[in-house]
Every structure is written in structure tokens, then in C-alpha cells.
Amino acid sequence: MTEALDQYREKRDFAATPExxxxxxxxxAGPLTFVVQKHDATRLHYDLRLEVGGVMxxxxxxxxxxxxxxxxxxxxxxxxxxxxxxxxxxxxPKGQYGxxxxxxWDAGTYAPEHERVFDFSSREEAEAAMEAAIEAGKISVQxxxxxxxxxWSLVKTSTDWLLLKHDDPLADAEADLxxxxxxxxxxxxxxxxxxxxxxxxxKAPSDYTPDALNGSQPAxxxxxxxxxxxxxxxxxxxxxxxxxxKLDGIRAVAHVSGGEARLYSRRxxxxxxxxxxxxxxxxxxxxxxxxxxxxxxxxxxxGIPSFELLQQRMNLAGELDVAAAEARVPVTYMAxxxxxxxxxxxxxxxxxERKEALARVLAPVGPISLVEHLQAxxxxxxxxxxxxxxxxxxAKRRGSRYLPGKRSDSxxxxxxxxxxxxxxxxxxxGEGLREPTFGALLLxxxxxxxxxxxxGRAGGGFTDAMLADLRSRLDALATxxxxxxxxxxxxxxxxxxxxxxxxxxxxxxxTSQGLLRAPVxxxxxxxxxxxxxxxxxxxxxxxxxxxx
Numbered sequence: 422m423t424e425a426l427d428q429y430r431e432k433r434d435f436a437a438t439p440e441x442x443x444x445x446x447x448x449x450a451g452p453l454t455f456v457v458q459k460h461d462a463t464r465l466h467y468d469l470r471l472e473v474g475g476v477m478x479x480x481x482x483x484x485x486x487x488x489x490x491x492x493x494x495x496x497x498x499x500x501x502x503x504x505x506x507x508x509x510x511x512x513x514p515k516g517q518y519g520x521x522x523x524x525x526w527d528a529g530t531y532a533p534e535h536e537r538v539f540d541f542s543s544r545e546e547a548e549a550a551m552e553a554a555i556e557a558g559k560i561s562v563q564x565x566x567x568x569x570x571x572x573w574s575l576v577k578t579s580t581d582w583l584l585l586k587h588d589d590p591l592a593d594a595e596a597d598l599x600x601x602x603x604x605x606x607x608x609x610x611x612x613x614x615x616x617x618x619x620x621x622x623x624k625a626p627s628d629y630t631p632d633a634l635n636g637s638q639p640a641x642x643x644x645x646x647x648x649x650x651x652x653x654x655x656x657x658x659x660x661x662x663x664x665x666x667k668l669d670g671i672r673a674v675a676h677v678s679g680g681e682a683r684l685y686s687r688r689x690x691x692x693x694x695x696x697x698x699x700x701x702x703x704x705x706x707x708x709x710x711x712x713x714x715x716x717x718x719x720x721x722x723x724g725i726p727s728f729e730l731l732q733q734r735m736n737l738a739g740e741l742d743v744a745a746a747e748a749r750v751p752v753t754y755m756a757x758x759x760x761x762x763x764x765x766x767x768x769x770x771x772x773x774e775r776k777e778a779l780a781r782v783l784a785p786v787g788p789i790s791l792v793e794h795l796q797a798x799x800x801x802x803x804x805x806x807x808x809x810x811x812x813x814x815x816a817k818r819r820g821s822r823y824l825p826g827k828r829s830d831s832x833x834x835x836x837x838x839x840x841x842x843x844x845x846x847x848x849x850x851g852e853g854l855r856e857p858t859f860g861a862l863l864l865x866x867x868x869x870x871x872x873x874x875x876x877g878r879a880g881g882g883f884t885d886a887m888l889a890d891l892r893s894r895l896d897a898l899a900t901x902x903x904x905x906x907x908x909x910x911x912x913x914x915x916x917x918x919x920x921x922x923x924x925x926x927x928x929x930x931x932t933s934q935g936l937l938r939a940p941v942x943x944x945x946x947x948x949x950x951x952x953x954x955x956x957x958x959x960x961x962x963x964x965x966x967x968x969x
């Protein structure tokens with residue numbers, strides 16, 4: 422038997438306990454892992470275990486972790502445990518060492534810190550640093566769990582150790598972490614275990630490391646990544662789908678590497694200089710390298726995303742203008758997907774695993790927030806989102822992969838109002854008060870074959886200022902050439918423009934001829950390219966499986 426686990430083996434009868442047998446694992450990849458197991462033995466306590474040298478170094482924390490930096494919690498170092506123990510939930514039988522109920526209260530990955538610098542990609546260096554820190558009696562780590570996040574320390578005293586939270590942005594003197602009493606793996610509480618409910622599946626912290634995700638691949642850090650796009654559907658419910666709130670903002674992909682961050686729009690435009698506050702907060706995320714997908718949002722006084730407010734932040738270039746806008750209109754990066762992490766491409770991993778990895782990795786502080794799926798079936802989620810004043814929901818198929826740059830029916834936008842983006846193909850002559858500007862915009866979009874197709878004209882929704890501004894933009898794009906492969910008779914007499922301007926339009930329905938009924942101009946969409954304006958009439962929702 423290995424010396425490191427001699428004490429663990431000697432204290433247990435593996436013919437009588439369901440705890441895993443001893444085994445030191447070597448040659449593991451990915452970041453180091455941690456687990457906190459809530460254990461109701463002789464006394465209730467929390468077992469903090471940190472992976473080092475093929476085993477889990479362990480401390481019993483009687484009162485559990487505290488996120489208050491002024492609180493020091495006593496921690497008693499116990500025997501090393503095998504890494505497989507990290508997945509253990511259940512009951513240790515009476516008469517056995519540590520008899521009682523156990524749940525995985527938290528689990529994730531960690532990295533040792535030195536002057537608040539950490540690296541989740543160098544396992545060999547991290548283990549050497551941890552062994553030296555344990556020997557010195559002062560451990561400082563960055564935690565990436567569901568409950569334990571940010572910077573923590575274990576400090577040796579003359580008798581035991583002390584566990585404390587560093588005073589970082591994730592510290593919270595008001596919160597009581599121990600009020601969160603359920604397993605992060607099974608969702609069970611100790612009361613559930615006592616009542617005879619046992620977990621169906623067991624997962625170790627190593628199951629959430631990027632190398633362990635099914636479909637992940639080692640890959641260099643991507644210089645660019647075009648986001649996946651969603652189809653459009655009517656409201657529906659289906660157990661194979663998750664539903665997230667639809668946020669009215671700007672889609673943005675965040676690249677974080679080596680303590681630096683850059684933001685890119687869906688068209689690949691560099692937004693870094695426009696949102697310096699977001700960039701600084703993203704650069705401080707606890708990752709060696711990562712690519713996040715999300716939405717930049719400005720929230721109104723109700724806490725609802727407002728595109729109108731956000732427009733005040735768009736397309737600013739001057740440093741003074743950007744600084745003034747930062748103070749006047751704060752924005753938030755709402756992260757909903759994780760596409761690359763610490764040397765691994767995650768786009769091939771399934772949706773649920775990407776979301777779980779994101780929830781553990783992301784530090785939701787300052788202007789950075791996590792988008793979680795709604796705990797409701799589809800129609801209920803949609804109705805609730807609309808009642809709150811949101812645009813609707815985004816449905817995402819369970820088990821789906823991320824397809825960069827593709828519009829996939831695995832994601833679906835479900836809006837309270839029917840809106841879509843169209844290319845402006847021209848304009849009609851204005852009459853009366855509209856004579857100096859224009860009458861209506863000719864709307865077009867790409868069909869399934871990539872051909873520009875006429876979809877109708879929008880003559881309402883404009884203010885006088887909009888009319889004047891749009892006319893000057895249209896004059897700069899005017900051309901004698903029709904942008905349509907076959908010019909429809911409905912546009913006879915109109916002035917054509919180069920198909921470069923994208924607008925968002927609201928409409929009531931699509932006619933059998935594929936034209937919009939009652940289209941109304943909503944706003945310019947400078948963040949979207951003409952090739953993004955793909956319009957296919959809404960397909961029916963997927964059928965719900967028959968009830969049994």
C-alpha cells in the first residue's frame with residue numbers, strides 16, 4: 422500500500438463501508454481539484470480537500486467556510502484521502518470510522534496564488550507550489566467552485582490550521598455560505614440522505630475540468646471566434662430544451678489570456694476600447710485563458726436591459742467620450758457560454774457541461790454576471806420573462822454542441838414581439854411633410870439559398886430626427902443598380918441603395934407570399950452585418966412527447 426494513504430486504509434473496513442478504496446493517482450492532467458463534503462458524523466462538519474500529489478489533502482472545518490474576511494474558522498488537518506473520495510455521497514455505516522451522512526457540498530478547481538497571481542494550466546508547477554506551501558504552513562489558493570470562489574487561505578497555528586477568506590471582490594461579510602445546504606452534484610441535502618434518498622450518479626471535481634468534458638479537445642488559444650446564432654420560433658415547451666432570458670443588448674465574445682482581455686462583436690469588430698470597465702473585469706477572471714460568449718447590456722431603472730440606453734455607449738472612439746459614457750451609462754457583461762478554457766476547445770462539449778463549467782469558473786463580480794437557465798418549462802419561462810419586461814427567452818437544446826459562425830435550430834429566439842433584422846435595399850419618395858426625407862424603407866433579407874429577397878416596406882416608427890438622419894445615410898449609399906437578383910414589381914420607382922445598412926423591424930405576421938404584414942421600423946443595428954440578415958418564416962415548435 423502507498424504510504425500517503427496508510428492512515429486512510431487502516432481506519433476503514435472496505436467490506437463494510439461504501440467509501441472508495443485507497444489509490445494514489447499519477448499522471449493526471451488539467452487543473453488541480455478541490456471538494457468540500459458536508460459530513461454529519463459525531464458532529465456536523467465540513468471536510469475541505471485539496472488535490473496535491475495524487476491524493477486529497479484534507480481538513481475538517483467544524484463550522485464550515487465563511488465568506489467574511491474578518492472570520493477565522495478552525496480547520497483540523499486529517500488523513501489524506503484518495504481522489505476518488507471526491508465523488509462520495511451517501512451513508513457511512515454505524516460502527517465504521519466517520520459513521521454518518523455525506524454530501525458533496527461544493528466542488529471545483531483551484532490554483533495556488535503568489536501575490537494574487539495564479540495559473541490553472543501548469544499542474545506540475547502548481548503541485549510543487551502547494552507542497553511547499555503546506556510545508557511552510559501558509560496556503561493561499563484561488564477557488565473556482567459553485568460556492569467557494571475567489572481567494573482563500575489556510576494558515577497553520579501552533580495546534581491546528583485556520584481557514585479564512587481573503588478580502589477580494591468575492592468576499593461577503595453578510596452572506597452565510599452554510600445556508601446553502603444542498604449538494605452541487607446531486608442536489609440532495611443531508612436530510613434527504615437520512616431519509617433514504619441516495620444519489621443516482623456520482624461525479625468528482627475532475628469531471629468538471631476542461632480536459633474531462635466529453636467532446637473537449639486540446640487546442641491553441643483562438644485569435645478569433647464567430648458566435649453561434651439562433652433560429653426563431655414560437656413559444657413551446659419540451660423537456661429536451663433549456664430556456665434562458667433573452668437579453669436586449671450587443672452580442673460579444675470575450676477573449677481572456679495571460680491577464681489581458683479583448684472584446685469582439687459578432688461581426689469581429691474589436692470593442693475593447695469602447696468598454697474598458699468590462700475589459701478590466703474580464704482580465705481579472707481566474708483563468709489562464711478563456712473565451713466567453715455573452716451579451717453586453719445596459720440596465721434601466723427597473724433592472725431591465727435597455728438597447729436605447731446601450732446605444733449611448735456604441736461606436737464611441739475618443740478616450741474622453743468613452744470615459745464620460747462609462748460614468749453615465751454603466752454596462753454589464755452577461756456571460757452565458759464558455760467556448761475555450763485553459764488550453765482546451767469546449768465547443769465540442771455538450772451544452773449542459775459547458776454551462777456547468779462556466780458556473781464554476783466565472784467570478785460574478787462588478788460588471789460581470791452569469792446567465793443561468795430559468796427553472797421552468799418553456800411556456801412558463803416565456804410568460805414569466807415577458808411579464809418582467811424582457812424580450813422573451815432563448816431556447817437551447819440539451820446535449821447540443823456549439824457551432825461557431827452557424828445559425829442552428831439547436832438554439833431558438835422566442836420573442837414577445839415579432840422582430841427581425843433586415844437589409845435596407847432602397848427607399849420610396851416621401852410625400853407631404855415627408856417630401857424632404859423619404860416615404861418608406863425597402864426591406865430585404867437573405868433566404869436559405871443566400872439570395873437577397875424582398876420582404877416588404879416599413880413606413881412607420883420614425884421620428885423627424887430619424888427621418889433626417891436616415892436620409893443622409895441613404896443618400897451616401899444610393900445606386901442605380903438593383904440589389905435584387907430579380908427586381909420585384911412592388912419596388913418600381915424606388916431609389917435603390919447598396920445593401921449595407923441593417924435595421925430591426927417589428928411586424929405582425931408573414932403573408933403566404935413571404936412579405937411582412939404591418940412592418941414598423943424599430944432601430945438601426947450597426948452591430949450587425951448584412952449577411953446576418955437571414956429571414957426564414959418561423960417554423961412550428963417541436964412536438965411535445967406524448968404523456969405516459
